[in-house]
Amino acid sequence: MLETRERIWNSYINTIRKRNRFSQFTASILVNSLYEMKNYPVVLVNTVLSPISFLLLIVFVSHGSLVGEAVEGGFIMSMFGAGTSLQADLSHLKNDFKLQDMVVSSPTSWITYVSGMAISELVYSLPALIVLGVLSVYFVHLSAVGLVSFIAVLMLVFATSMAIGYTFATFSTDIVQSFAFSRLISTLFSTIPPVYYPITYIPLPYRYLAYLSPTTYAAQLAQYEGGYIQLSPEMVLVSWVVLASVTAVLFLIAGSKARWREK
Amino acid sequence: MGSAMIMAGRLMGALDASMLTCDRLSKTYSAGTREALSSVSYSVPASGTFVLIGRNGSGKTTLIRILATELEPTSGRASFDGLDVMRDAVRLREKIAIVPQEARTVPWMTPMQTVSSYLLWRGFGYSEARHRAADALDSLGMKVYMDRLNRTLSGGMKRKVLVAAVLSSDAEIIFLDEPTTGLDPVSRREFWELMREIEKERFTFLTTHYLEEAEALGDRIGMLESGRLVRMGTLEDLRHSVRYSYSVVIPAGQKQPVLRVGDGEVMRGSYGSRILTGEEEAFRISRDLIKDGIRFSINPVSLDDIFFYLVNREGIEYAGNQGADLEQLHQHYKEEE
Structure with missing residues (x-):
């Protein structure tokens, strides 16, 4: 009888308990970045190396003339890489550990879970962003308006990559497929497009292909704000519109196609 | 409050x-x-x-x-x-x-x-x-x-x-x-x-x-x-869904006897034979098996017996299955054990 009363009371408490949304959000960040960084510090080196390696390559090949563009490109690649990592991490936690299944059957909503996971990718990129931030103090010169625009561009790239990452993650069923998607996204959107150097370095017929990637518009806007290239006001407007539209469309696709509860 | x-x-x-x-x-x-x-x-x-x-x-x-x-x-x-x-x-x-x-x-x-x-x-x-x-x-x-x-x-x-x-x-x-x-x-x-x-x-x-x-x-x-x-x-x-109270299991790997079971159900497969029956009949079969030197076990009906019995019966009812599934089941559980 005592046990029954206790159960009933617990159930009542359960009904009126206020769930801490911040805790739910924080859990994703802890699991997907902070605990990994704390328990396996070697991953910190890895997160720095990826964007910096391309930067160094471009700087050496251009004899230092493209250092500003390369630092900006490093920021864009870090932001886009966060989405690629999100795809791999969501898929890994869902398919290999079944952790997402445990979260689905809990009071956490998909939006809280995915937002936390997205921010965790930013946290994971912090070492690289700090190194790039220090380099940008010396090599990138932005006005106050330029800095705001640059941050806005980075946020849009981040949002775009998150939408791509989340959508792909819901369709990947195992780790091999997940890595295949990761590499594909990374190559198509951050390695091939002119992110670390101006688009004018690409021969004309191929430039049209480069414009199929949203990261091309992001890099173009960043280079324009840094004073590395000249763009007409119409081209600036077109770049913003394309970048914002692609982000919005990808979010709509992610919202409609991605699955929290499986069918 | x-x-x-x-x-x-x-x-x-x-x-x-x-x-x-x-x-x-x-x-x-x-x-x-x-x-x-x-x-x-x-x-x-x-x-x-x-x-x-x-x-x-x-x-x-x-x-x-x-x-x-x-x-x-x-x-x-x-x-x-x-x-x-x-x-x-x-x-x-x-x-x-x-x-x-x-x-x-x-x-x-x-x-x-x-x-x-x-x-x-x-x-x-x-x-x-x-x-x-x-x-x-x-x-x-x-x-x-x-x-x-x-x-x-x-x-x-x-x-x-x-x-x-x-x-x-x-x-x-x-x-x-x-x-x-x-x-x-x-x-x-x-x-x-x-x-x-x-x-x-x-x-x-x-x-x-x-x-x-x-x-x-x-x-x-x-x-x-x-x-x-x-x-x-x-x-x-x-337990009540099976009207028998005892289970006699004769494992494979030895000569399987020809069983005459008065009131009961005999299930055979690669595992051997399983007989579900009443107490008196189970002990009569046991005596015969001891006489013939055949290894066997006798136990009150367990959940294993009930499961095999019901699944086999339902299998027959649903699909006209003549017990092939039962053999697969025994094989499956034998592997699990």
Whole structure:
């Protein structure tokens, strides 16, 4: 009888308990970045190396003339890489550990879970962003308006990559497929497009292909704000519109196609 | 405070009638043509432990995933305490927790980090999550391991970490999908002890293909075969569904005798022969077998016997099957053992 009363009371408490949304959000960040960084510090080196390696390559090949563009490109690649990592991490936690299944059957909503996971990718990129931030103090010169625009561009790239990452993650069923998607996204959107150097370095017929990637518009806007290239006001407007539209469309696709509860 | 007590009182009335109900629940995966679940209907009081048994591919995981709001059914309804798994999923998720069949601990985290993170996802504050996690791990004998990396733990300990996560939560229903698969016999029995503690406070819904586990833990047992609920009830109810009281098993690997069984049922397969019959007949057969020097075992009818008997009979009723499945079943369980 005592046990029954206790159960009933617990159930009542359960009904009126206020769930801490911040805790739910924080859990994703802890699991997907902070605990990994704390328990396996070697991953910190890895997160720095990826964007910096391309930067160094471009700087050496251009004899230092493209250092500003390369630092900006490093920021864009870090932001886009966060989405690629999100795809791999969501898929890994869902398919290999079944952790997402445990979260689905809990009071956490998909939006809280995915937002936390997205921010965790930013946290994971912090070492690289700090190194790039220090380099940008010396090599990138932005006005106050330029800095705001640059941050806005980075946020849009981040949002775009998150939408791509989340959508792909819901369709990947195992780790091999997940890595295949990761590499594909990374190559198509951050390695091939002119992110670390101006688009004018690409021969004309191929430039049209480069414009199929949203990261091309992001890099173009960043280079324009840094004073590395000249763009007409119409081209600036077109770049913003394309970048914002692609982000919005990808979010709509992610919202409609991605699955929290499986069918 | 007064209104809180009134609400608690109402809740008391509601909980008295807490039932887990499935109504013609069916599931067909889009990629396949076979129904994973076929019109499953039942209603059980949400207390103690309900064990769902069935062989691999019988639909256990599909059913538990639908009930845990992870998977949409193709048709039919399921509800707990009046909350529908589809319509009221958000409210239901406040009350449920699951350890999926193939769940694994994240290797780069410690048990403390694993359990407390799960509690954060359930909406507890950081310090309460840490306290609850420490208590749960301590109660499972994991105190000394709580700050070691999961990858350094044994399989049984990793399982305990996941069970600690749901145990430390405030969930009223805990779903455990084949929680002891892969555990050694000692760890399995330790887990049973743990389950007996959990069921005092929560309703536990457990799937297994270990029949002795169902016998040891289940207040109520459901038998699932090919997506159909073959039988459900207490162990006593299931015993009564077989009118025989004794089971004589003659293992393979020796000459199988020609049996003359007065009142009983003989089932044969690659495992040997299994005879279900009454006490007097069982002892008469035993005497004959001793006389002929044939090895055998005689036991009161167990859940194994009931399961094979019912599944075989239902198989015949459903598909005109003449017992081929039974042989597969025996082979399957022999391999499991």
